[in-house]
Every structure is written in structure tokens, then in C-alpha cells.
Amino acid sequence: MRDLSRRDLLKATAVGAGAVALPVMMAGGSSAIAADDLGASSSATYPPATLTGRIVRPQSPDYASASLGWDELFVHYPLVIVFAQETRDVVNALTWARQNDVALRVRSGRHSLEGWSNVDNGIVIDVSELKGAHIDTGSRTARVGAGLNQLEAVTALGEYDLAATTGTEGSVGLSGATLGGGFGFLTRYLGMACDNLIGVEIVVASGADGAEVLKVDPWNHPDLLWALRGAGNGNFGIVTSLTYKVAPLKSVAYLQATWEGLDDLHGVFDRWQRSAPFADPRLGSQLEVHKNEILLFGVLAEGSEAEARKLLEPVLSVGNPEVTVQIGGWGDTYAGFQIPTEDEPANWKFFSQFTSEPFPEKAISIIRAFMEDAPSDDSNFFTQAFGTGAQRKEPFGGAAFPHRDALFYSEPGAGWGTRGEPDSGDAVTPIAQTWIAEFSQALRPYVNGAYVNVPNIGMAEWETAYWGRNFDRLRKIKAKYDPHNVFQYEQSIPPATH
Ligand SMILES: Cc1cc2nc3c(=O)[nH]c(=O)nc-3n(C[C@H](O)[C@H](O)[C@H](O)COP(=O)(O)OP(=O)(O)OC[C@H]3O[C@@H](n4cnc5c(N)ncnc54)[C@H](O)[C@@H]3O)c2cc1C
16 A cells, blocks of 8 residues: 555545555555455554654653643543644554553543543543534535534534534533533534534554544444444544534524522422423523522523523523523624633532433432532532433434433532642542432432433443443444454443354
8 A cells, every 4th residue: 555645545535435544654654454344354463653643751741731631530640642633643543552552542622520531551542632623614514623622613613603512511522522422502403412423534443453544424334423423432443533514503592590599499490390301492401400509501592582581481480580691693602601621620520310201309309408418519410401302313324322312411510629739629529429429329210321421430230321222232333343342441332242
């Protein structure tokens, strides 16, 4: 095989070649290895690889900041971090890791809630500097580098009055959120983030010790696209670019309501769970219960203030909330409700749950009791309405994300400690951990299923909680694309054995 330039590579992957083996020319520059439909045979070996890209090692002055994740509860000491500048850096890093028998993790926005995008003594292959964005207004598609965070993606699309679903926190990686599902204010309107995903470029393991680039779309490796829509986090390969179908969105009405204290909790929660999931699908909403207040957030796509107030009237008519509504572009609105990372607590613990039946009074009393006893002011019980929205329908080709008939998603979450002060939260850590464990356990009779993007450590049968009946198919797809189980971590998908 001749040495491919970057342009050749893009051309080759863009015309539907399906698989391009890139082991040799970037590693040692010597001989070539033939690629079949899925690259080299599983016993083929590759010439020795060298790391390329921006490389940070323990001796580097920026090692600590290059290693630290968003959740400072988890600290790791990797052997090396590779910040890829282009796809071939990822190919080299994966090949190098395999040839040197070094544990590897994939990282984008660093928000893994169990610290699983980093690893002691291993290599972190970080795609966060792959920031390209190509927005095609004619075909209403956007191809973006895997390093964009959600705020960057929403802002780039917003400049063209376009949108795709993302999660709510701007600093979260678009890759990590989408590959695990991805829900937010636009979920009921446009489906899950992964439902909007129509193609990816991904670097997978190839042969006995190499790597190759695959172009994945509904016609090339459709089984892998299905798997990447909800089970793609660090399981099958390293995604380097994502292509989304995007939708026009000119403006939104953004409503915020605050109830002081928790005395109205029963009324607010019950009205919300019985109305918001069944409202006009243009309405996305979140309810947040804090220690001393209840917050409601609603986004109505292409809606007026009067419409937003009317749709949420069943909830707003409880007690005497303070209500504000802003009308604006989605990009500006989204940027406006972001909290700077430095203002957030250092340590976090969450537990994810889906619910298909309304919570009875008893469950709402449990929420009130636990919130009154929360370990910090930054703790909350968070919900996101699902119900009769667009997420009920799977995209063309299907998706591994299974929780289509959820009424709402919820999670107890605790935040504590001060950023930049490593031990500042230590006294609270055991209290917060226990509170989360007991809170989620108390709600167990009322919930079913969990969200892989907010992983529940120690949960029995996490496989079916995340993916339901799709788990068996995921294991088969894993065996096809990663037979040597190169991509593995605490709750990764094991390859099928038969
Ligand atoms: C404050 C906060 C708010 C959140 N809000 C929401 C929300 O509103 N909606 C929602 O759906 N989720 C939400 N989440 C969960 C979020 O979607 C996950 O934490 C997500 O996996 C983070 O992705 P990341 O790229 O930032 O993290 P990383 O730590 O970089 O990666 C997370 C996982 O994805 C894998 N991964 C990352 N990039 C790639 C890639 N390019 N190829 C293959 N695997 C990759 C990693 O290996 C790891 O397993 C929230 C999380 C936090 C911390």
C-alpha cells in the first residue's frame, strides 16, 4: 500500500471504502498490510509504531492538568497521554498500546463519572483537540471532530439556526454524551443525541497488534453504527469524527421557575410527572429538587412565552413560584445557562435511574426526606421528562439505546469539595457516598433501568440495566470488531464467545 496523505485518507473514507488500514506508513514507514472488509486477519502483525501528536508524560510540566478529569474524586496516573491532532495519531497510539501491551483508555470531554476515561500506568488516547466542524446547510448535516464539547457544538450549529440534541452541560464532550445516548432539552423534539448520529469515523483494533480506520454509516458497518448509538463509550474503538443529521431551530422559549423550600414538593412533582412527559413534544423540561428549593426548567422549541407558560401551567399553578421566561436563539440560550466549571464542586457522585410509571406519594416523600438530609448544598435530585417525545422512535437502522418508553429519567447527585484543593472534600466523601447509595436503594421499587453515561458502580446486572435485551447483540458486535477485547474497562462489553 502506498503512503496515504491526510487528503487521500479523507477521500478514501468519504467514498465509502468502508475500511482503510493505516498501520504501516505512520508507524515505521515500511511494508503494507492488506485490508479485507474488516482490515487485516486477526493474526496479522504490524510494524512497530511510534507515538505521534501532542504527547504528555509524567515528566511534563502540564502532566497534572493534562491528566485531571472533571470529577476530581478520581485521580489517575497514566504512563502517557496522547492528544491526537489527526486520525493517524490515534491509529499510531492504538497500535503502540497493543504492541507494548499497555492498558488504554479513550477520552474526549473528561466527564466520565467514574473516572473510566483515564487509567494508572496506561495510555490515554485523547481526541479533545480534534475540533473541526463542517456544517452543510443544504443537506442539513454536520460533521464534527470528536473533540468538540457540547457548548462548542451547540454554538457552531446555532450560527446557522440549526440544532441537534445534546446534554445540558456545555463542558461535557459531545462524543461521550452521544455515544452513550445523550438526552437534554431537545430530546422530546429531536430524539436522543445518538438518534441524530448518522455516521462516524472510528479507529478500531486490527490484526494481532495494529489499528485501522473505518467509515461507519447506515450502509457501511450498519451493525457498528447501531452499537455506537448508545453503547459506544470506549467499547468498540476510538471515534474521531461524528456526522449528525441536524434540524432547523430559530428560537426557543426558556422558562425557569423556583419554589422556596420543599413544602410544595408533592404537588409540583406529581403535576410535573403527569403533564410534562405528555406535553407538546417541542417542550423539554427538567425538575431539580435541592435542599431548600425546587427548580423547574423548560425549553419550548419555536415557542412563545404564552405557550410555554400554558404548557407548564399544571405545575406552575402549584404554590407561588417565581417564574421567568426568555425568548432567544438556542445557541445563546444554551450558553446563557452554563455554570463555569471552576464554580462547580470538585467531587461528584450520581446514581442513574429510568422510570416508566409515575412515582407514588411514598416515593416523593423519600425524595423529600433524603433532600432535607443532603450532604451539601450542591446536592440535588434531577429529572428529565421523556414520555411521548421523539425519543420513542428509533432512527433508521436502529440504536442500542433502549429506554424508549421511559416516563422520565432521574438521578440523585451529590457535589462537594473545592476545585484546586485536593483534600477539601475528604470529610464529606463517605457521607456523600452513603447518602447516594441509600437514596438510590430507597427508590429501587419505583425505577427500572440505568443510563450508561451515568454509570452505577457495583450495580448487579448493569448490562441489562443499561441495554436491556440489546446486550446479547452488543456482545456479538464486540466480538466482530474487537475480538481481542482491546477496549476494556470496569463495565465494558465483553465479546461474545460463540
Ligand atoms: C455535569 C454533568 C452533566 C451531565 N448532563 C448530562 C445530560 O444532560 N444528558 C446526558 O445525556 N448526559 C449527561 N451527563 C453524562 C455525560 O453524557 C457522560 O458523562 C459522558 O460520557 C461524558 O463524555 P465526555 O466525553 O465528557 O467524557 P470522557 O470522560 O472523555 O468519556 C466518557 C466515556 O466515553 C468514552 N469516550 C469518550 N470519547 C470517546 C470517543 N471519541 N470514542 C470512543 N469512546 C469515547 C470514554 O472512554 C469514556 O468511557 C452529564 C455528566 C456530567 C458530569
